[in-house]
Amino acid sequence: MAVFLEQTVLLLGSLHALILSIFLFKQSAKNPANRYIGLFTNTFALVLLSIFIDTAGLLYVYPHLIGVHEWLIPALGPLLYLYALKLTAQEASQKYWLHFLPSAVIALLSIEFLLQSSAMKIQFISPHTELGAINEQFEFLVDTVIPAFSLLQITCYLLLIFRILKRHTINIESQFSYLEKVNLSWLMWLSKFISVLLVLWLIDELIELNIRLCFDSGDGVMCHLSWFAQERHFYPSEMGVILCVYAITYYALKQPAIFYPQQPNPAPPLHLGAQIPSNTRYANSNLSEQLAKQLFQELDKQVRQQQLYINPTLTLDELAQATGWSRHQLSQAINQVSGKNFFDYINMLRINDAKHLLLQQPQKTVLDIALETGFNSRSAFYNAFKKYAQQTPSEYRKAPPIAS
Structure with a gap:
């Protein structure tokens, strides 16, 4: 029952994320930043769908799908970072594609595994089997390299995003008398939520490491407790990703101007009289x-x-x-x-x-x-x-x- 519930939640979450990403792509003409948040949400959708396929046992039926999504994970941080840049009217460097270099490297490192036969891929996901050199290398990549690198990488991008948002707040407070429609508090909230997801992901990875140690050598922590030593079906970080998707949807409905802003009506001109002498000659100079x-x-x-x-x-x-x-x-x-x-x-x-x-x-x-x-x-x-x-x-x- 618990497994069925998890699979249902994963499938619904992935479909919801996919629909949301399509909606955001359609709104990108009104707000170009939506391309990045749309790709971000679409990446979530594909990762959740891959997890569903795994938990449903469909990888044994479609073994060519094993490992195809791993290169997407390092793209999450750059996509959210570029979204923050675009929202704050900052232009990304012309070499923005370098942000996705880690994803390209992981894709290249995965090619040898992905080109294997279906039988070899099934052997990779089958318990208690000899993996072979290629499968062992890919296992190390998936279980160790990608999680460790992605946790560090996304943390760095979140720090950059927090700095962007702090500068944006300083900037708008120097120009606006109101903040309701110009601040990016929702993106700050989303970034903090993803920070919590990283902590949950780290906990999940540590538990998985402990399970492998319990199975392989018995050197894990509290191996006598079944929850710490048996294969799990519930991962808090996966549920957190689904909640993140629904949070983006909530803000899209509650504050639609975030995703397809309308141009404000021009304000009536102010008349301050002639008491203030103007000086346009030194418009960019400091005043005495x-x-x-x-x-x-x-x-x-x-x-x-x-x-x-x-x-x-x-x-x-x-x-x-x-x-x-x-x-x-x-x-x-x-x-x-x-x-x-x-x-x-x-x-x-x-x-x-x-x-x-x-x-x-x-x-x-x-x-x-x-x-x-x-x-x-x-x-x-x-x-x-x-x-x-x-x-x-x-x-x-x-x-x-x-x-x-």
């Missing part, structure tokens, strides 16, 4: 301390007077176009004088306004005040309020600070 202070003071005055911060989609580019100063110069003035990035500067103004409304208009709900002060959602408002006020809006309303 005095000029940065002067620019920020006038900008801050206009933003507060016109309540520009209540625009929920306000960006630094919009302010730059309205003032005639470059984005670089405005960012420098805000950072240098206020000590904050653009995101924190605007959201601090929103929270200060919200504090006033919470006390002066008790009849309004927290959500009403959140929307009125420029936040797109209740959760974004709560997160910002706790960040800047060190308490929730409800707590602030119940016990406002006593003015000194």
Whole structure:
């Protein structure tokens, strides 16, 4: 019963991943990054299908399928990495194909085994048989080299992805007053989930190693316990892969803009008046301390007077176009004088306004005040309020600070 359940879950998971990959490929025209996540999901589908064929005993019927998927595993890390690059508008090197060199090497090392007769391949998967030189080499490749290399390789790619996402967060906080549709929190979540998968995979490999030691020499750990010394039918890492596929599907349904983003409607032009003198001649030059202070003071005055911060989609580019100063110069003035990035500067103004409304208009709900002060959602408002006020809006309303 347990074996049948595992086979059913593997088959459904592989079919679901295959359908999802087709969906992502179809959306690649709207979002080219979908090609990489589509290939990533398709690779999951093929690996899961290969595991299903193995557990169902179909390799004895179709022995030419033995080992054909092994070269795909080292492609997972590069595909997710290239997806992260594309999502953050970074171009991969023209030599991006080098990322897939390990897969090509493993495919070449597998050729001698794959060209063997069906009888020799069946001998490879049959227990307690003499393998022969080619089968022994392939067994070492599959059981030792590929798992060890892939665990290390994918870990390195995940570290690179985390660095990309960290830089992306810094970048968008310097340009946007909101993060809901521009941050890549879902990809951060997915990367963390895959990190957990790596740990589960490592545990699975260690258990498999222990089983082989128990069978071959009795030198394994706790060989007297059946769970540590017998062939297993349940692998947590395999179930984790299936959960990962369903997680991608969940985000595709919950946040479809991730996979086929729509172009936002152009924001109405800002009018800051003539108080801020523009200087396009030195658009990419650093401002002097005095000029940065002067620019920020006038900008801050206009933003507060016109309540520009209540625009929920306000960006630094919009302010730059309205003032005639470059984005670089405005960012420098805000950072240098206020000590904050653009995101924190605007959201601090929103929270200060919200504090006033919470006390002066008790009849309004927290959500009403959140929307009125420029936040797109209740959760974004709560997160910002706790960040800047060190308490929730409800707590602030119940016990406002006593003015000194």
